[in-house]
Amino acid sequence: MKILLDKVNVAGINSLDVYRANGGYASVEKALRKMTPAEIIEEVKKSGLRGRGGAGFPTGMKWSFLDKKSGRPRYLVVNADESEPGTFKDRYLMEHIPHLLIEGIIASCFALESNLAFIYVRGEFKWIINILWKAIGEARDAGLLGKNILGTGFDLDIVVHPGGGAYICGEETALLESLEGKRGNPRLKPPFPAVVGLYGMPTVVNNVESIAAVPWIVLNSGDAYSKIGTPKSAGTKLISACGNINKPGVYEIELGLPVEEFIFSDEWCGGIANGKRMKAVVAGGSSVPILPTELILKTANGEKRLMSYESLQDGGFLTGTMLGSGGFIVYDENQCIVRNTWNFTRFYHHESCGQCSPCREGTGWMERILHKLENGHGSMSDIELLWDVQKKIEGNTICPLGDAAAWPVASAIRHFRDEFEWHVTNPKEAMERNFGIREKIEVAV
Amino acid sequence: MIKVTIDGIEIEVEDGTTIMNAARKVGGKIVPPAMCYYSTLKGSGGKCRACLVKVAQGSAKDPRPMPKLVASCSTAAQDGMVVQNITSQEVLDVRRGIVEMLLVNHPLDCPVCDQAGECELQNFAFDHGLQRTRSEFPRREFDIIDIGPHIKLHMTRCILCYRCTMVADQLTDQRVHGVLWRGEKSEISTYIQKAIENDFSGNMIDVCPVGALTDRHFRFRNRVWFLAPFDAHRHCTKCSGKAVVWLRGEEIYRVTGRKDEYGEVKDFICNECRWDHFSKTDWIIEGPRKFEGWSVINANKYDKETVELPEHLYSKLDNKKWETFEGVT
Ligand SMILES: Cc1cc2nc3c(=O)[nH]c(=O)nc-3n(C[C@H](O)[C@H](O)[C@H](O)COP(=O)(O)O)c2cc1C
Ligand code: SF4
Ligand code: SF4
Ligand code: FES
Numbered sequence: 072m073k074i075l076l077d078k079v080n081v082a083g084i085n086s087l088d089v090y091r092a093n094g095g096y097a098s099v100e101k102a103l104r105k106m107t108p109a110e111i112i113e114e115v116k117k118s119g120l121r122g123r124g125g126a127g128f129p130t131g132m133k134w135s136f137l138d139k140k141s142g143r144p145r146y147l148v149v150n151a152d153e154s155e156p157g158t159f160k161d162r163y164l165m166e167h168i169p170h171l172l173i174e175g176i177i178a179s180c181f182a183l184e185s186n187l188a189f190i191y192v193r194g195e196f197k198w199i200i201n202i203l204w205k206a207i208g209e210a211r212d213a214g215l216l217g218k219n220i221l222g223t224g225f226d227l228d229i230v231v232h233p234g235g236g237a238y239i240c241g242e243e244t245a246l247l248e249s250l251e252g253k254r255g256n257p258r259l260k261p262p263f264p265a266v267v268g269l270y271g272m273p274t275v276v277n278n279v280e281s282i283a284a285v286p287w288i289v290l291n292s293g294d295a296y297s298k299i300g301t302p303k304s305a306g307t308k309l310i311s312a313c314g315n316i317n318k319p320g321v322y323e324i325e326l327g328l329p330v331e332e333f334i335f336s337d338e339w340c341g342g343i344a345n346g347k348r349m350k351a352v353v354a355g356g357s358s359v360p361i362l363p364t365e366l367i368l369k370t371a372n373g374e375k376r377l378m379s380y381e382s383l384q385d386g387g388f389l390t391g392t393m394l395g396s397g398g399f400i401v402y403d404e405n406q407c408i409v410r411n412t413w414n415f416t417r418f419y420h421h422e423s424c425g426q427c428s429p430c431r432e433g434t435g436w437m438e439r440i441l442h443k444l445e446n447g448h449g450s451m452s453d454i455e456l457l458w459d460v461q462k463k464i465e466g467n468t469i470c471p472l473g474d475a476a477a478w479p480v481a482s483a484i485r486h487f488r489d490e491f492e493w494h495v496t497n498p499k500e501a502m503e504r505n506f507g508i509r510e511k512i513e514v515a516v
Numbered sequence: 517m518i519k520v521t522i523d524g525i526e527i528e529v530e531d532g533t534t535i536m537n538a539a540r541k542v543g544g545k546i547v548p549p550a551m552c553y554y555s556t557l558k559g560s561g562g563k564c565r566a567c568l569v570k571v572a573q574g575s576a577k578d579p580r581p582m583p584k585l586v587a588s589c590s591t592a593a594q595d596g597m598v599v600q601n602i603t604s605q606e607v608l609d610v611r612r613g614i615v616e617m618l619l620v621n622h623p624l625d626c627p628v629c630d631q632a633g634e635c636e637l638q639n640f641a642f643d644h645g646l647q648r649t650r651s652e653f654p655r656r657e658f659d660i661i662d663i664g665p666h667i668k669l670h671m672t673r674c675i676l677c678y679r680c681t682m683v684a685d686q687l688t689d690q691r692v693h694g695v696l697w698r699g700e701k702s703e704i705s706t707y708i709q710k711a712i713e714n715d716f717s718g719n720m721i722d723v724c725p726v727g728a729l730t731d732r733h734f735r736f737r738n739r740v741w742f743l744a745p746f747d748a749h750r751h752c753t754k755c756s757g758k759a760v761v762w763l764r765g766e767e768i769y770r771v772t773g774r775k776d777e778y779g780e781v782k783d784f785i786c787n788e789c790r791w792d793h794f795s796k797t798d799w800i801i802e803g804p805r806k807f808e809g810w811s812v813i814n815a816n817k818y819d820k821e822t823v824e825l826p827e828h829l830y831s832k833l834d835n836k837k838w839e840t841f842e843g844v845t
Contacts, residue, residue, distance in 0.1 A: 237698065254695065259562040259590050425676060425695075425702035426563045428551075432617040435700040439653045456650055463613030466584045467565050 072299055074287045074307045075280065076323040079167050085202065087209035090170040096215060098286035102178045103223040106289070111182035115285065117293030119305030124150055124241075124278030125356065125396040126471075127380050131293075136265040137183055138273040145185040146274045148250065148264075149176060149282055151192040151199075152234050152241035156357035156418055157398025160309035161279035163321040165192075165199050169206040173229065175282035177215060178289050180227050183275055188229045190279075191246050194236040203231045238422035242470045243276040245424065256424050257470035278396075280309055300326035304379035308394070314401035315349075317341035330354070330376045330383075331368045334401060347403035351487070354383055355395020357415045358475030360482030361408070362392050388481070407504070408490045412483040413441035419476035430473040433464040437480055444491060447498030454491050458484055518595035522546050523603045535588035535599055536567055540778065546601050547778070549611070549640050551618070551725050552677035553589035555780055560682055561589035564675065566614050566640060570607050573598035585610060608644070615645035621655045621700065622726075623672045631727030633740040636779050637675060658703060663693060664712035666732050666791060667721060671703050674728035680704065680720040687784055688714040704728065715754060718790040722773045722781050733791055734770040743769055748799035754786035760805050761796075768794045774805065 083089040090096070102111055116131030137145060149172070153161040165172055176188045192200050207229050210216045218226050232250055234240050240249045244258035247269050268274020284306060288296045297305045304326035313319045316334065318341035324333065333339045334349070343349050352367040353359060370376055371390035376383065383394050402411065420434040440457045443449045457480060465477035484491060494501040517528050520538050523546040529538045537555070539547045548569055553561035561567075567589045571582040576596025585607060588599070601607060618637060626632040658671035676695065681704075684691035693706040706712060712720075721729045743762040750757045762770045771790045773781035793799065 239698070255698075259587075420699065423699035425697075425699040426678075428564050428566075428614055428617045428675065431676065431700055431702070432620040436617075436620050436651055436653070459613075463610065463617065467568060467610055467613075469562060469587075 072307060072325050073323050074296075074299075075164060075171065075283050075309060076168070076321075084168055085166075085170070085206070087170060087206070087213060090168070091213075095170055096174050096177075096210075098289040099174055099177045099181075099215060100221065102181050102289050103221055103225055108182045108184050111178065111289060114288055114293035115182070118284075118288045118296035119293075119303075120281065120284055120288065120296065121304070121380065122278055123280035123284075123308065123396070125155070125358070127394065130277060130281050133265065133277070134179075134183060134275060136263070137275055138266050139184060141273070143272050144187070145183055146269045146272055147176065147180050147183055147185050147188040147282075148243075148246065148269060148274055148276045149188065149190045149279055150241060150243065150246060150276055151190050151196075151279045152238075152246060153196075153279075153396075154193055154238040154241055154422075155396050155398055156415065157311065157313060157353060157400045158356045158396045159311040159313075160321050160397055162193075162196060162199060163311070164279060164283055164309065165196075166202060169202050170210070171283045171286065172203075172279055173206055173210050173216075175285040176229060177210075177220070177227060178285050179275075179277070179282055181225055182285075185275075186226045186228070188227065189250060189269070190229060190231045191240070191250055192231060192233055193241075194234040197233070200231055200233050207231065237424075238418075239424045239470075239472060242472065245470070246276065247274065254424075256426050257472075259469060301377070301379045301381070303381045304394075308378070308397055310378070310397045310399050312340050312399040312401070314399075315344045315347060315403035315406070316401045317344050324378055326377075326379045327382075328378045330378055333378055333399075340399075340401065343401065343403050345403070347405065349401060350404045350406060351402040351408065353392075353398070353400040353402075353479075354378075355393050356398030357400075357418065358471075358478060359393040359395040360388060360391070360478050361411075361486065362390075362482070363486045366390050366486070367392075388478070389485070392482070407445075408483050408487040409441065409445045409494050412480055413438065413445045415479045416441050416476065419472065423472060423476070424470075427468045427473070429464045430468045430476065433460055433473070434476045436460055437464075437476070441480075444494050445501065447494060447501035449491075449495050451492065451495055454484060454488070454495070518593060518597075520593040520595075520597045520599065522599045523601050529593060533593050535569060535571075535586070535591050535593050535597075536561075538593045539588065539599075539601065543777075548588045548601050549644065550589055550778065551636060551640060551675060552679065554679050554682070554723055555778070556782055556784070557679055557682040557723065558686060560677075560679055562587050564614070564618070564677055566611065566618075568607060568610055568614070570600040570604040571597060572600050572604075611644045612646060615641050616649055616651075618675055619645070619649050620651045620653075621672075622675070623655055625673070629670075629673065629727040630730045630735055630740075631673075631724075634775075635727060636725035656700060661705075662732065663706050663729075664717060666718060666787065667712060668730045668732050668735060669704060670728050670730065671705075672728075673726045674704055674724075675726055676702055676704075677725055679723040679725070680729055683716070683720045683723055683784075684712070684714075687716040687719055690714070715786050715788070716784060718787045719773065719781065719784045722775070722784075725779070731770060738764060738769050745805040747774065747802040747805045749802065750789065750793065750799050752786060752789055754788060756783040756785070757789060758783045759785050759789050759799075761799055761801070763796075766796060768796060768799075 078093050112134050120130045121127040180188050237255050239245045240255040242257045245255040249255040264274040299306050307323050311321050335342045349364045351363050353361045370385040380394050385391050416438045420438040423430045423434050425431040440453050461477040461480040464473045522539050548567035551564035551566040568585040569588045573579045575594035661669050663669050681694050695702050696705050721731050743764050745760045745762050748761045759771050760774050761768045773785050
């Protein structure tokens with residue numbers, strides 16, 4: 072069942088005419104002409120749609136927190152800063168079917184009674200910014216944006232804002248700061264954006280994919296959406312699959328699909344590339360715990376692992392992981408977990424905003440320890456130290472980036488401790504492998 | 517009014533009071549340390565995480581404990597809240613971790629640092645830290661630069677508390693410095709080395725918890741523990757004129773704001789008071805300034821007749837639980 076990408080292969084779907092000819096913007100007509108804002112929010116609540124940006128917070132509930140009573144202007148901000156290593160789904164959606172996002176924004180803004188929406192796009196996605204502006208222009212010319220949309224009296228404008236090139240600006244409050252033209256430092260919460268958001272006004276921040284699911288819900292009802300997927304993970308989810316698989320790409324799956332099927336079926340990832348065996352999977356973008364093959368295919372108590380919020384979380388952090396933002400990275404037997412962990416940590420070190428001391432100092436410290444281990448200079452006590460440092464970061468920071476930096480390290484040590492120890496006991500091989508000498512020798516022979 | 521319990525002590529405070537300020541009302545050992553919060557600077561706090569405490573009971577209405585430790589400087593107390601600070605081993609462990617993090621990149625050049633003796637990081641590390649760091653990597657390095665005619669910046673010592681930027685925002689008419697870059701590479705700087713020149717800029721030195729911002733007129737002229745601080749005032753048209761003059765013999769070595777037991781200046785002073793009046797006749801000396809904090813600066817200063825030393829300057833070491841030095845190798 073496809074909701075978001077069912078028409079993505081229609082030729083010219085990125086233009087307004089083709090999009091409308093294929094049923095596009097029907098939800099806008101229905102919402103603005105036949106429904107009240109409260110009814111739409113109710114449908115979204117019933118749908119069970121959970122935020123697709125990573126945290127999985129129920130979207131309808133988030134919308135109902137928006138402060139409407141004070142009468143201050145309200146804003147919708149669409150988070151398109153997608154920069155998590157392994158996640159590249161929003162980009163695909165915006166690039167190929169931009170009008171779906173615009174349609175979602177109009178329906179959502181009507182529900183939120185907001186007359187101004189922002190799309191905060193990752194700065195590196197320059198071509199997507201142009202695609203969005205073009206789509207917005209087309210929609211405006213057709214009377215779907217601007218003043219008095221479709222003659223209903225509802226006004227809405229959309230502003231596309233290019234991000235400054237920082238992962239941390241994907242964190243919702245850092246995003247708001249950045250949008251206001253300030254340094255992208257996450258804010259202290261509470262107050263939450265629903266009360267004090269952009270320019271101090273009540274604001275809803277939602278991921279691109281969450282907003283793109285709204286048109287279908289408006290058209291087909293929340294109940295219909297909640298019947299797709301599993302009871303706790305309703306609907307479909309875009310998964311960006313990459314790594315050592317035969318068919319990397321962006322897939323729309325119905326939540327609840329068995330992980331094993333997703334990896335090995337030809338409909339999806341198509342199995343492990345080059346006839347290798349699978350070693351590990353990062354199921355939801357670099358921030359979520361990495362799991363070894365036996366734990367990603369089956370939960371600790373032997374149940375089939377499914378692609379859903381609850382099944383991936385089964386076992387907590389000890390034996391489970393998270394659906395996160397849907398960045399699915401598969402590792403084959405040749406990949407080095409220590410090197411991968413170092414690489415992820417390097418990313419978080421580079422991307423920490425530097426406000427809070429555990430994250431600012433801890434991420435760099437972890438990176439250095441991992442670099443040392445990876446290069447065969449480490450000792451067993453470094454592994455303990457690394458464990459301790461990540462524990463001191465987790466939960467003690469302003470925003471979840473600190474946690475996101477700690478979890479991959481914790482899970483790598485938890486599940487692949489032997490590999491860390493191997494690097495300590497085989498320093499020469501560890502070093503050779505890292506300099507690529509071994510591969511060179513093999514090629515030469 | 518609401519009732520909060522902190523380390524078993526119940527106190528009544530006004531609605532909206534933070535846990536930190538509630539604890540400060542009680543005073544003493546249950547007050548969480550603060551490396552970035554500064555009560556007179558709006559928006560400060562939340563960053564250093566030194567003040568994390570455990571909330572064992574959220575409120576009378578919702579008694580569930582909070583899942584994570586919270587920053588006491590920026591979390592409002594609720595009616596019926598139960599907070600654990602020094603009574604929670606978890607909090608003390610995390611706090612030790614914070615000290616260690618803050619020292620990962622700190623140069624520990626205390627022997628040549630002007631702030632030594634009145635440094636909040638020194639006090640914090642002394643009270644909560646391990647005796648040695650487990651980090652063995654090179655620390656970050658920066659050039660030492662002059663930011664304006666009065667202030668020297670040792671970026672290596674900065675703990676990025678953002679207090680100085682708030683002084684610039686809230687006390688001076690224009691901020692010309694700020695935080696550049698991000699993460700571990702963040703640095704305080706005047707962009708393109710613009711000079712900080714403003715009547716109230718000197719307060720940045722006072723709010724800096726470490727020796728990152730030092731007084732160019734006082735640098736290397738004396739150690740603070742050789743100086744005797746006296747409360748003094750003068751008539752000033754720009755500020756309250758309430759300051760502390762630091763004497764050695766008859767000579768005033770420097771003038772600063774009056775720091776309270778939490779290292780905070782309530783009445784900020786102007787640059788004229790700070791740097792243009794080094795003669796004792798310019799000031800009306802009120803009497804010795806007692807620093808209630810943990811610092812050494814009140815030690816060995818005045819003869820016993822003039823000043824009673826605060827009791828805990830002695831008791832501190834006796835009470836010190838030597839277990840907190842576990843990890844000494
Ligand atoms: C460090 C960090 C980076 C994030 N990056 C993104 C991002 O690129 N895109 C996104 O949609 N959400 C991102 N989030 C999550 C947002 O903070 C926020 O939860 C989300 O945009 C809410 O939308 P949703 O409810 O639709 O998921 C990030 C969070 C953190 C802590
Ligand atoms: S956790 Fe890291 S990224 Fe988040 S606010 Fe703190 S320093 Fe910045
Ligand atoms: S220079 Fe001092 S006051 Fe400014 S951020 Fe650094 S430590 Fe804080
Ligand atoms: S004093 Fe509370 S976080 Fe710094």
